[in-house]
Amino acid sequence: MTAHPALLDWPDRRSDAHPLALWDSADIAAATGGIASTAFQCSGVEIDSRDVCEGDLFFALKGEAMDGHKFIDAAFANGAAAAVVDRPIDRPHVLVADTTAALKALAAAARARCDAVVIGVTGSVGKTGVKEALFAALDRSSRGRAHRSVKSYNNHVGVPLSLSRMPGSSRFGVFEMGMNHAGEISALTAQVRPHIAIITTIAPAHIEMLGSEEAIADAKAEIFEGLVPGGTAIIPADSPHFARLRDAALKHGAKVISFGTADHADVRLLDSVAASSGGSLVTADMGDCRVCYTVAAAGGHWVANSLAVMAAVRAAKADLGAAGLALAEMEGLAGRGARIDVATPDGGTATLIDESYNANPASMRATLAQLGNSPATRRIAVLGAMKELGDFGAAFHAQLAGPLAAAKADYAVLVGDEMLPLAGELGKYADGTLGKGHSFAHCANTDEAISALSAFGLKGGDVVLVKGSNSVGLARLVAHFSAEGR
Numbered sequence: 001m002t003a004h005p006a007l008l009d010w011p012d013r014r015s016d017a018h019p020l021a022l023w024d025s026a027d028i029a030a031a032t033g034g035i036a037s038t039a040f041q042c043s044g045v046e047i048d049s050r051d052v053c054e055g056d057l058f059f060a061l062k063g064e065a066m067d068g069h070k071f072i073d074a075a076f077a078n079g080a081a082a083a084v085v086d087r088p089i090d091r092p093h094v095l096v097a098d099t100t101a102a103l104k105a106l107a108a109a110a111r112a113r114c115d116a117v118v119i120g121v122t123g124s125v126g127k128t129g130v131k132e133a134l135f136a137a138l139d140r141s142s143r144g145r146a147h148r149s150v151k152s153y154n155n156h157v158g159v160p161l162s163l164s165r166m167p168g169s170s171r172f173g174v175f176e177m178g179m180n181h182a183g184e185i186s187a188l189t190a191q192v193r194p195h196i197a198i199i200t201t202i203a204p205a206h207i208e209m210l211g212s213e214e215a216i217a218d219a220k221a222e223i224f225e226g227l228v229p230g231g232t233a234i235i236p237a238d239s240p241h242f243a244r245l246r247d248a249a250l251k252h253g254a255k256v257i258s259f260g261t262a263d264h265a266d267v268r269l270l271d272s273v274a275a276s277s278g279g280s281l282v283t284a285d286m287g288d289c290r291v292c293y294t295v296a297a298a299g300g301h302w303v304a305n306s307l308a309v310m311a312a313v314r315a316a317k318a319d320l321g322a323a324g325l326a327l328a329e330m331e332g333l334a335g336r337g338a339r340i341d342v343a344t345p346d347g348g349t350a351t352l353i354d355e356s357y358n359a360n361p362a363s364m365r366a367t368l369a370q371l372g373n374s375p376a377t378r379r380i381a382v383l384g385a386m387k388e389l390g391d392f393g394a395a396f397h398a399q400l401a402g403p404l405a406a407a408k409a410d411y412a413v414l415v416g417d418e419m420l421p422l423a424g425e426l427g428k429y430a431d432g433t434l435g436k437g438h439s440f441a442h443c444a445n446t447d448e449a450i451s452a453l454s455a456f457g458l459k460g461g462d463v464v465l466v467k468g469s470n471s472v473g474l475a476r477l478v479a480h481f482s483a484e485g486r
Helices: 025-032 068-077 099-113 127-141 158-164 184-192 213-226 242-251 300-315 320-329 361-373 390-398 401-406 417-427 446-456 474-484
Strands: 044-046 056-059 082-085 093-095 117-122 146-148 172-176 196-199 232-236 255-260 267-274 280-285 290-295 338-343 349-355 378-384 411-415 440-443 462-467
Touching: 025 082, 025 093, 025 099, 056 068, 056 099, 068 082, 082 099, 099 158, 099 184, 117 127, 117 184, 117 213, 127 146, 127 172, 127 300, 127 320, 158 172, 158 184, 184 213, 196 213, 196 300, 213 242, 232 242, 232 300, 242 255, 255 300, 267 300, 280 300, 290 300, 290 320, 300 320, 300 361, 338 474, 349 361, 349 474, 361 378, 361 401, 361 462, 378 417, 378 446, 378 474, 390 417, 401 417, 411 417, 411 446, 417 440, 440 446, 446 474, 462 474
Parallel strands: 044 056, 056 082, 082 093, 117 172, 117 196, 146 172, 196 232, 232 255, 255 267, 349 462, 378 411, 378 462, 411 440
Antiparallel strands: 267 280, 280 290, 338 349
């Protein structure tokens, strides 16, 4: 049977030669400099024995307080095909001198074998959302051949783990990079070596560690150090640190693309109209064309995020239409904007906005504005402490009084000692002599916050924003009221 000429002319890709298995024992040993005990194949890579799935390669990492070798039996009980270890075991394994170094070596091998367009994402706010939206857009346009870091795997362990999981046949890879000290992103971007590097925004997150927003901008700009030659930097045009970020990108030979509302933005917002679904209808100028699309996730911050996504999709030479469809379908993520319907005792339904995963002054203002724009019978804000603000913390917490008032919140639950300055600001208006009084409760912890909100009572038509740093534990409050309303 003669093959059709079009099939004979189909272009070969280096990735076509990769086996179906993610890794085999020979490749793992070659990448890590280890010795394989036997031949095996793996379909995934994992570092937590509780998350191991059938066919995974388990890395027994050693930390200051924990040794992964203690969990080897649990990993194999959950279906691990093999393990990377620093001592021999009686199961399939690769023996190495240092398991953490071996993970980084396997990550480097994954990056080297793949001819995907690689995108790195960082920023003080919005990096996980942008990463997820980019993945959705690129996975759609590549018909399932995009890869990304899951959850918030964005640190010195999460990034090499995510790289090691990237199939050789991937056409796109999207990796999130986080930091709270200078120099951390420099190490991560050297591993990722992105073709495109995105900074979503600069805000006073981790300012306790870095001292100023300028230092935060410099630390985020480390992402440009790892750009491949001729790479692209995508930066926020509306940031007061725009010139600083631009100059850092140019220093590393990057092509700079900016996004935002500023006249000089390369991807510029022309119009944003609130959609009936709670999202936005967006029109953007991309220089040589205009694009119109819907963003399902609510809030002005998501409009800005979408511009960064569109800029990156175009830089990656991917499908803008697929990106628009992905943004229209992508709703809020758990802990990062998911909207949950909660049945109320009066037979109605309240809406809970779950922003419980993280908080800093910029994201607090953005989500309080989202609360204010949400149609509601009553608006309720459950606000947890913002961490890692250092000496700036008291002022940043107190300054939330203005955004809270602008959101027309009917009741606020403030959680954590760091919220005492905000409670003090709201207390100034308690008697109403200086304007409308604020109804609020200050709670030491999440259990007290659950009790305070229960005592206040949810009614049909209420919208409840839950926002705080992850360590406050407000995800438990979200789970409590979500379960109670079922």
